Amino acid sequence: MPCHQGGDIGPMPLTNYEEVAAYGRMIAYVTREKLMPPSRAVASAAPIVGSRQLTGKEIAQISAWVDGNAAAAP
Numbered sequence: 240m241p242c243h244q245g246g247d248i249g250p251m252p253l254t255n256y257e258e259v260a261a262y263g264r265m266i267a268y269v270t271r272e273k274l275m276p277p278s279r280a281v282a283s284a285a286p287i288v289g290s291r292q293l294t295g296k297e298i299a300q301i302s303a304w305v306d307g308n309a310a311a312a313p
């Protein structure tokens with residue numbers, strides 16, 4: 240994931256399963272609140288070329304994965 244690789248501007252690396260799973264609940268929160276990935280673009284009717292924004296379906300999939308993971312966690 241860009242920005243969340245060693246030395247990049249993201250405060251923590253999110254480069255493998257373990258790193259992502261360790262921040263699962265926070266990732267579910269920041270994606271649900273649309274804090275991440277950050278969008279500098281002003282919302283408009285025109286589609287933004289190269290937008291990094293997650294779709295509602297992707298955000299829901301992340302939350303479901305985290306909930307499932309949390310349920311599986313010891």
Ligand code: HEM
Nearest residue numbers: 240241242243248249250262265266269270275276277291
């Ligand atoms: C664990 C939760 C997360 C936290 C606390 C977090 C925090 C941050 C922070 C503080 C930055 C630097 C922002 C700036 O200086 O403007 C950043 C950058 C970024 N993050 Fe996250 N992040 C998280 C998860 C994610 C996730 C899940 C994604 C993607 C789905 C993501 C995508 C990005 C991107 C693309 C940037 C670079 C933005 C730019 O180009 O300026 N982050 N993150």
